[in-house]
Amino acid sequence: MNQDNASFAHDDNKAKLIRMAREIADFFHAYPHDQAVDSIAGHINKFWTPKMREDFLAAAAEPGQNLPPLVSAAREKVKRRKTG
């Protein structure tokens, strides 16, 4: 197959989810804090699959992520995967 893993740039899945959350936060940054936090979490809940949300929450909980405050605050409002 035409693959040369060393030659193309791509974040791993978790890093990509963190980056996506940061970019969502960059947009809502212009809004008042509470509204921004709700909007970031709302966006993730509306468009991300449960697995993406779980992966994001797991990645965000890893040490050294240095998340922007808005992303950190929005984590609390990201919906967990339904059980059962």
Added chain:
Amino acid sequence: MSLIKELDYGTPIRVAEKQVSLTIDGEKVTVPVGTSVMAAAMSRGVKIPKLCASDNLEPFGSCRLCLVEIEGRRGTPASCTTPAEEGMVVHTQSEKLARLRRGVIELYASDYPRDVLTSAGGAEFLDAAAEVGLREIRYGFEGANHLDDAPDLSNPYFAYDPAKCIVCSRCVRACEEVQGTFALTVEGRGFDSRVKPGPTDFINSECVSCGACVQACPTGSLIEKSVAARGMPEHSIVTTCAYCGVGCSFKAEMRGEELVRMVPYKSGQANEGHSCVKGRFAYGYATHKDRMLKPMVREKITDPWREVSWDEAISRAAAELKRIQAAHGRESIGVITSSRCTNEEVFVLQKLARAAFRNNNVDTCARVCHSPTGYGLNSTLGTSAGTQDFKSVDEVDVILLIGANPTDGHPVFASRMKKRLRAGARLIIADPRAIDLVRTPHVKADYHLQLKPGTNVALLNSLAHVIVTEGLVDDSYVRARCDLEQFDTWARFVASQQNSPEEMEQYTGVPARDVRAAARLYASVKNAAIYYGLGVTEHSQGSTTVMALANLAMATGNIGHVGAGVNPLRGQNNVQGSCDMGSFPHEFSGYRHVARNDVRESFEKHWAVKLDDEPGLRIPNMIDEAIEGNFKGLFVQGEDIAQSDPNTQHITAGLAAMECVIIQDIFLNETAKYAHIFLPGCSFLEKDGTYTNAERRINRVRKVIAPLCGKDEWRVGVELAQAMGYEMNYNHPSEIMDEIAALTPTFAGVSYRKLDELGSVQWPCNDQAPEGTPIMHVDRFVIGKGRFMLTEYVPTRERSGPRYPLILTTGRILSQYNVGAQTRRTDNVLWHPEDVLEIHPFDAEQRGVVDGDLVSLSSRAGDTTLRARISQRMQPGVVYTTFHFPGSGANVVTTDNSDWATNCPEYKVTAVEVRRVNALSSWQERNAEEDVAMRKVLEASPDAAE
């Protein structure tokens, strides 16, 4: 069936409140002021003989055939150039008129070849001769004539035989008035006057091969080569073009089961009788030898393909998908729908995912083009669609054209736009590249805001800054129509100094004075309209840009009336429709989220199945999950993600990691190299269904020939669902539309019967708007109040630097379409045989690159090699290419950066370096080898296929 012949009134139908009444051949006729005598007569069914007149052209009065007598007037005036007047008494036939007309046409015939019986075309001329009773020609060919003038056969699609030309100028005027290219002229005077495409032949001229001249020609001097080869058609079927989002209606003119030519349909409400080179002529791909007509399977993607029966292919696909779900979970498979397919096919496929796969892993290729349009317009205006019909541009005073190149991407609409611009509308262009509309015959943009790629939001915020701080807001509109609290917040935001043109100039590179002047122009008129394309959406701030455009339009009162609006120019034929049909993973048809209980329950009831209330995977997420080992099976219909999606090597790594990739396409495309099951598809000529164009217009697609692969494309999704154990039953695509209407409020009034009656309808079409909605948000926004969104400029993370000092931006060209699968298999390759890299002379000189050099184009994602074209269209520091040829690997270079809201790829900004080389890239070399190895098909066994 018979050949559809449309009525020609001879001169344009005028619209006026005031009417005049006159008498024609003893009958009273009442017509709008400005209507010609010729058109007035035709309105009562009286056809006055004519040659130089056509109702898509302004009257010209050159052929002198349409003479009439008017009581109280001297002579015999031409009816085409004589306006109808109150009380006028007209006679269209008399002995004198008959004699004069016979004399006129006899003179034309005296310099017209007599071998018309052995040549095609010229029916209008022959009809006119018959109408005036010409029986003999008294003049021989001894004197001077044009019979030996050499024909021009240089254009691949039509021939020009000057011997048959009577210099009526219809072709010249069609090129000017309809197409707006001004490629044709009449050279010489008197007897020596000849129609010419400038000082050269057609193929080397400015001609864009739209076909308007051929359509206009009454004598057969300009004629489609296909007609010359196959003879005149005998029946026709009206259908819709499968190229861009304009959605032109065509008459497919047939002889038996053979397509003779495609002729733009005058009653087509999107194109009103005009066409471009792709829709008019580039349909030969439908019967190209590369068409794959048999289902095929293979164990591994390195195996050769083996032809099998439809039953075996579908059974195998179902078994594989079920096996994968059993082993890896319900979420491990998904579907990608196509904006090239019909609404009905898309609806079936998203239903396959939701009801048979039991997940919401369905996405559409609109993900990579206009998904930010849906998000941005829904956030601000409340509907994921443009606000106007195309006709609206006829009333516009100022056009703001941003990130779109209509003369290449949407040529038929561009012609309409140019017509309005020639009539005096003003034009602001925001584009990093000098597109044709910056300066084209009789059109010159008032402002070309040549911004740096990736700075759309900075530019739009600075335009908004001027509008707010200079008191140009339409206060009464905003107070009546918009959420005032949100407006106040937005107005404070854009009024801040950081958004001023002077501050933003450092990012955009656009002089602040030009921004200020452009903002004043946009806000100064009654009707200002925004038109935009992928240069807006395919950015990391694509959705933000769409919102900023909606903000501008609302602030200036430019939503909800003719001549205004926010108008996305959709790329492919059914981008709007594929989005409407619920092929995004988070929403059902009509843009309703899967978490909405009331909506989901309506689908559950209709489909008799429990549906998932969580969003599914988008295309990039599918690929990411495949690489992670979680996503294992994919059905792709009519889409080629291995060529069209960014960061090719990432895409192909994802495809290669899957256990079962199923491709349905008319060709063995790039993605099929990674497939295990191939299902042949149908071209648009083989389909019944509907497409929805950029103006929300639902047009019928009608079957012209039977499916070459033996199966309707929509049936494949149905049969796959059945094979997986979910009952889906339709007898005809009209039944699928009936289901769409039953489940989708904006489509509630749509049916094939209504479409056949009205020609087309624009959604919303329901009880409130039974005949559709040309202009949206007329008295109120569909969400009540318009919502202003804050659009802070956030620079892309893709930055140029010492290693990659240039910015690559990508686009399209007139003669080719998208991944080129269709147009590369037509004579359109004569105009664009390969993708090239446009580079500014300064950047080229710095690198020692001259025109035609082979250059390496490298980015953080990968590298490829193309030929350089030195071009002043680019600004220094920016290079440009297209992605119509798979071997050029443009998307090997693009990255997986994407829009923050929708993950639409950032095709328009990639940091790159360019250097001279003398060989192809290693990717291209491997790709060429794989093209052979991964497309190998075993010899068919005699009993394999049905």
